[in-house]
Amino acid sequence: MHESLIAVNDSTVAGLGRLARFFGFSDVMGRLYGTLLLSPTPLSLDDLASRLKISKGSVSMNMRALERWGMAKEVWMRGERKKYYMAESDLWQVIRNVLASRERREVQLALQVLSESIEKLQSAEDELTKEEKELSRFYLERMADLQAFFQVAQMALETVLGGDDTLDFEAITKMELG
Amino acid sequence: MHESLIAVNDSTVAGLGRLARFFGFSDVMGRLYGTLLLSPTPLSLDDLASRLKISKGSVSMNMRALERWGMAKEVWMRGERKKYYMAESDLWQVIRNVLASRERREVQLALQVLSESIEKLQSAEDELTKEEKELSRFYLERMADLQAFFQVAQMALETVLGGDDTLDFEAITKMELG
DNA sequence: CTGTACATTCAAAACGTTTTGAACGCAGGG
DNA sequence: CCCTGCGTTCAAAACGTTTTGAATGTACAG
Numbered sequence: 001m002h003e004s005l006i007a008v009n010d011s012t013v014a015g016l017g018r019l020a021r022f023f024g025f026s027d028v029m030g031r032l033y034g035t036l037l038l039s040p041t042p043l044s045l046d047d048l049a050s051r052l053k054i055s056k057g058s059v060s061m062n063m064r065a066l067e068r069w070g071m072a073k074e075v076w077m078r079g080e081r082k083k084y085y086m087a088e089s090d091l092w093q094v095i096r097n098v099l100a101s102r103e104r105r106e107v108q109l110a111l112q113v114l115s116e117s118i119e120k121l122q123s124a125e126d127e128l129t130k131e132e133k134e135l136s137r138f139y140l141e142r143m144a145d146l147q148a149f150f151q152v153a154q155m156a157l158e159t160v161l162g163g164d165d166t167l168d169f170e171a172i173t174k175m176e177l178g
Numbered sequence: 179m180h181e182s183l184i185a186v187n188d189s190t191v192a193g194l195g196r197l198a199r200f201f202g203f204s205d206v207m208g209r210l211y212g213t214l215l216l217s218p219t220p221l222s223l224d225d226l227a228s229r230l231k232i233s234k235g236s237v238s239m240n241m242r243a244l245e246r247w248g249m250a251k252e253v254w255m256r257g258e259r260k261k262y263y264m265a266e267s268d269l270w271q272v273i274r275n276v277l278a279s280r281e282r283r284e285v286q287l288a289l290q291v292l293s294e295s296i297e298k299l300q301s302a303e304d305e306l307t308k309e310e311k312e313l314s315r316f317y318l319e320r321m322a323d324l325q326a327f328f329q330v331a332q333m334a335l336e337t338v339l340g341g342d343d344t345l346d347f348e349a350i351t352k353m354e355l356g
Numbered sequence: 357c358t359g360t361a362c363a364t365t366c367a368a369a370a371c372g373t374t375t376t377g378a379a380c381g382c383a384g385g386g
Numbered sequence: 387c388c389c390t391g392c393g394t395t396c397a398a399a400a401c402g403t404t405t406t407g408a409a410t411g412t413a414c415a416g
Contacts, residue, residue: 004302008295055376091327117186124182149269233406
């Protein structure tokens, strides 16, 4: 195999490991995804284990995680008893899966906790001493700021998730960037 | 101190710990930030250590990290020898600091590596066998997809960072959300 | 100059996460 | 049936990160 192909493969796999870490996944998940993304043919668990030089057990567990996140799909090869996988190569689809099933929950939970906090402070107002009331008003300001922050996050999320008109990769690639 | 104030403080501090983790910081940094955010007065290292029940050493190191990220500021209290800190309470400012000094670099690095990969493949074309050429073309497609992805990320980043008209918290808080 | 009250540093310990590999389970072929 | 080849599981080990606290540094008051 030519050196350039190996080098490109290596840096891409490493880069996707980084990216995975950034998104809160394990390095291995990213590297497995990268390996599949750069393989024209589906790969078996053993293929993946030997390419990345990691144990079969780790590949098995991490591939199931990738499947759950919609980043890889199992492929049935006729006449084969092995499991084969390929990457979900539509990156926007991957992003949407992650955002929809993980970040959305996080944001909603945060907003819920904030609402409850605000209610709690408001309904406790009568029982507070003068000093406590002052602190309570201060807290309410901060809660409002945090609420605003998460509401912007929620709007941004829903924008990315809601737009069913797929972003055009080709167009973006060819754009002139300052 | 009234139970409601304590409960709200606890859940907010915990929540900001979560948020910090999400952004790749340590839990302690988030909790320190939260504690400061909910304090009407600046706090000393000892105050923070005793409120969060962690060692002073940890507070010292994590507070310096918070300072570097522009999430907290030192405050000089006249007649005091202690260091006092307060939170940077403009959350957008905090986000911008983080995005500008960390994520921007990441995205630029990724784009650079991708460009180099593409060049490498193109300039090696003559030396490739027929099969290698096929793989190389496949790689180039994937590289283009990744480039498009990071370019969108870059645009999104610059949009958030570039807009010097500050987002209006008040307006957002009062919005009707479906 | 000395003592005091703080902040900082860093090596060791605690803790959490990831990886491994051996044991196990399971299906299909002979 | 039993054997073979595969996937899965999980306890133990390796590894990485965070926390601690004692040692050290520093500045100021007296």
